[in-house]
Amino acid sequence: MDFGGGICQITSTLYNAVIYANLEITQRTNHQFVPSYVTASRDATVVYGSIDFQFKNNRNYPIKLICSVSGGVASFQIFGLKQEDDYEVEISSYETGRTATAIYSEAYKILKKDGKVVSSELLSKDTYKRH
Numbered sequence: 001m002d003f004g005g006g007i008c009q010i011t012s013t014l015y016n017a018v019i020y021a022n023l024e025i026t027q028r029t030n031h032q033f034v035p036s037y038v039t040a041s042r043d044a045t046v047v048y049g050s051i052d053f054q055f056k057n058n059r060n061y062p063i064k065l066i067c068s069v070s071g072g073v074a075s076f077q078i079f080g081l082k083q084e085d086d087y088e089v090e091i092s093s094y095e096t097g098r099t100a101t102a103i104y105s106e107a108y109k110i111l112k113k114d115g116k117v118v119s120s121e122l123l124s125k126d127t128y129k130r131h
Contacts, residue, residue, distance in 0.1 A: 008045050009037050010067070010074055011053045015044035017076035018055045019109055019123065020089050021063070027054040030126040034103060041093040041107035041126045059083065087111040087118060096125075103128040 031045045044053040057063050063080040093107035107123040
């Protein structure tokens, strides 16, 4: 247990942008407690030297990432060339259970083509400590 420095808000924002861009996530760890800035299973933590968030550009061409912060709000934009197999991406996350000591949640990435669901992929099943 340690004090946070705020970098996880940037990492969690990037994590969500990566999902919406339909890029491949290769390493992600949830926080110990549900953060105040995103819902359960929509977070990604980093700890220097031990926990990292990583993703892979699984597209056919390079991508460009732009991060900006304005008025205390961070945002990411991910740019790339359009491909024939591009999908509209939705994220569904929800709490699946609660005990006296833990909160359980899941997140899914839903791919749509022409408004119709093509697939639903489990992103994570997470456990958080309760305050």
